[in-house]
Amino acid sequence: MKGSLVIVAFFILGTLTGVFKLIPYDFAQSKLSYYALAALMFFVGFSIGNDSKTLKSFRSLNPRLVMLPVTTILGTLTGSALTSLMLPHRTLTDCLAVGAGFGYYSLSSIFITEYKGAELGT
Incomplete structure (x- = not known):
C-alpha cells in the first residue's frame, strides 16, 4: 500500500511540475524519453541475461506453455480490431498499434506518440 501511494505521489508531483512549467526544458521536442526507455530496456535485458537461474528456468518450462502468450496475442489483437469498429474516429491500424x-x-x-500523436499515445 505504501509503495502504491509513493508512486501516485510522484505521478501527481510530475503532473504539477509539468502544468506549472517548473522545469524550463521542452521534453515534447526532445528524444530524452526515447533514450531513457532504451537505457531501461538495456538494463532489464542485461539483468535477465546475467541471471543464470532465469535462463535455466526458461529451459525447463513445458513447451505447451508457449500457447499461453500466443493466445494472449491473438485475443488482444482480435479485441483491438473489434474495438476499431466501435470507434469511428480511429482506424484499424491505430487500434492495433495501441493493442x-x-x-x-x-x-x-x-512510439505511438512519436508517429501518431500525443492523443493516441496517451
Whole structure:
C-alpha cells in the first residue's frame, strides 16, 4: 500500500511540475524519453541475461506453455480490431498499434506518440 501511494505521489508531483512549467526544458521536442526507455530496456535485458537461474528456468518450462502468450496475442489483437469498429474516429491500424502494446505502455506510448500523436499515445 505504501509503495502504491509513493508512486501516485510522484505521478501527481510530475503532473504539477509539468502544468506549472517548473522545469524550463521542452521534453515534447526532445528524444530524452526515447533514450531513457532504451537505457531501461538495456538494463532489464542485461539483468535477465546475467541471471543464470532465469535462463535455466526458461529451459525447463513445458513447451505447451508457449500457447499461453500466443493466445494472449491473438485475443488482444482480435479485441483491438473489434474495438476499431466501435470507434469511428480511429482506424484499424491505430487500434492495433495501441493493442499491440500489451499493457507495456512505457514502451508503446513513446512510439505511438512519436508517429501518431500525443492523443493516441496517451
